[in-house]
Amino acid sequence: MRIPRIYHPEKLPLVGAELDLSEEAAGHVGRVLRMEAGQALELFDGSNQIFSAEIVLSSKKQVRVKITDSAECDRESPLDLHLGQVMSRGEKMEFTIQKSIELGVNIITPLFSERCGVKLDGERLEKKIQQWRKIAIAACEQCGRNRLAQIRPAITLADWCAEQDNALKLNLHPRAAQSINTLPVPVEKVRLLIGPEGGLSAGEIAMTADYGFTDILLGPRVLRTETTALTAIAALQVRFGDLG
Numbered sequence: 001m002r003i004p005r006i007y008h009p010e011k012l013p014l015v016g017a018e019l020d021l022s023e024e025a026a027g028h029v030g031r032v033l034r035m036e037a038g039q040a041l042e043l044f045d046g047s048n049q050i051f052s053a054e055i056v057l058s059s060k061k062q063v064r065v066k067i068t069d070s071a072e073c074d075r076e077s078p079l080d081l082h083l084g085q086v087m088s089r090g091e092k093m094e095f096t097i098q099k100s101i102e103l104g105v106n107i108i109t110p111l112f113s114e115r116c117g118v119k120l121d122g123e124r125l126e127k128k129i130q131q132w133r134k135i136a137i138a139a140c141e142q143c144g145r146n147r148l149a150q151i152r153p154a155i156t157l158a159d160w161c162a163e164q165d166n167a168l169k170l171n172l173h174p175r176a177a178q179s180i181n182t183l184p185v186p187v188e189k190v191r192l193l194i195g196p197e198g199g200l201s202a203g204e205i206a207m208t209a210d211y212g213f214t215d216i217l218l219g220p221r222v223l224r225t226e227t228t229a230l231t232a233i234a235a236l237q238v239r240f241g242d243l244g
Contacts, residue, residue, distance in 0.1 A: 003040050003042050004029070004033060004035070004042070005041075005042045005043075005044065005142075006028070006029065006042070007025070007044060007045070007046075007137045007141055008044070009022055009045070011045055011047065012043055012045045012047075012070075013067060014067065014070075015069060018064055019064070020064050021063045021064075023061075025063070026063040029063045030058050035063075036055065037056055037057060037058055038055065039054070039058075040052065040055075041053045041054075041065060043065070043067075044140075046146070048073065048147055049070055049071065049146060050073045050146055052069040054066050054068055074146075076145065077104035077242045079189070079190065079237060079241035079242070080106055080188060080189040080190070081105045081106055081190050081192060081233065081237075081241075082107040082167065083107070083192050083194065084111050084191065084192065084193045085108060085109070085194050085229060086110075086113045086116050086157065086200075086225070087110045087112065087116055087117075087120075087196075088117065088118070088225050089118060093226075094131075095226055096194075096229050096230070097135050097139070098136075099139075099230050100230060100233050101136055101139040101145070102139055102142070103230065103233045103237060104243075105233060107149065107150045108150070108152065109152040109155065110129070110154040111154065112155070112156045113156075113196055113200060113201075114200075114201045114203075115195075115197075115200070115201065117197065120154075129151060133151045136150075157204060158207065160193075161207060161211040161213070162211065165191055167189040167191040168189065168214070169190075169193070170190060170191070170192050170214055170232075171214070171216070172193070172195070172216060172218060172228055173205065173215035173217065174217065174222065175215075178215065178217065179216060179218070180216055180232070180239055181235075183214075183216070183239070185239075187239075188240070190236055190240070192229075192232060192233070192236070193208060194225060194228055194232070197224065197225050218231055218235070
């Protein structure tokens with residue numbers, strides 16, 4: 001049986017110390033997994049370390065563990081990848097977040113654009129961001145990453161493009177002249193823009209060019225927005241990162 005991996009939101013203590021898991025983690029371990037005292041867990045706190053732990057107390061509301069070992073464990077890609085994703089509806093956005101984190105994305109910024117199909121603001125938007133952050137934690141637990149990918153607050157496409165960044169800026173475009181394979185090497189940092197299902201408007205495409213984005217083409221077929229994001233990330237990781 002695979003040892004469950006659990007994220008702890010605070011810095012984990014030294015070997016030999018005991019601590020209570022967070023309320024959410026305790027609920028998952030105690031109620032969902034039904035784990036008992038004496039069973040093993042692997043914990044991580046975002047510091048690029050893994051911590052072996054043993055459950056010393058388990059109930060539906062409280063799980064106490066003892067740290068038995070710790071070690072550095074770097075599973076991060078050498079490619080620093082920031083995804084600017086125009087928000088898609090429902091499960092499509094959740095799928096994109098989950099899978100892009102498995103593929104090694106470091107930062108995801110949800111974006112509003114002219115043709116964005118998501119109409120959220122205020123409290124509803126904040127609840128959605130919190131939901132996406134939980135998905136990000138679960139993705140890191142599942143795929144073995146020990147640093148948490150960051151889900152930023154949602155902003156407009158114009159504000160995101162205007163942010164100062166020394167990364168290579170890429171925008172997927174069906175009539176682009178370049179592909180990922182023709183980009184210059186080496187590349188250590190990429191800012192990748194993925195538009196909505198209806199595509200970016202002509203004015204938005206012109207704006208990305210003004211901010212130094214390079215248009216790139218993935219291939220001859222038209223892909224859905226969630227397929228586009230994951231295909232582009234995988235191709236970038238193969239060329240500049242740690243896939244393949």
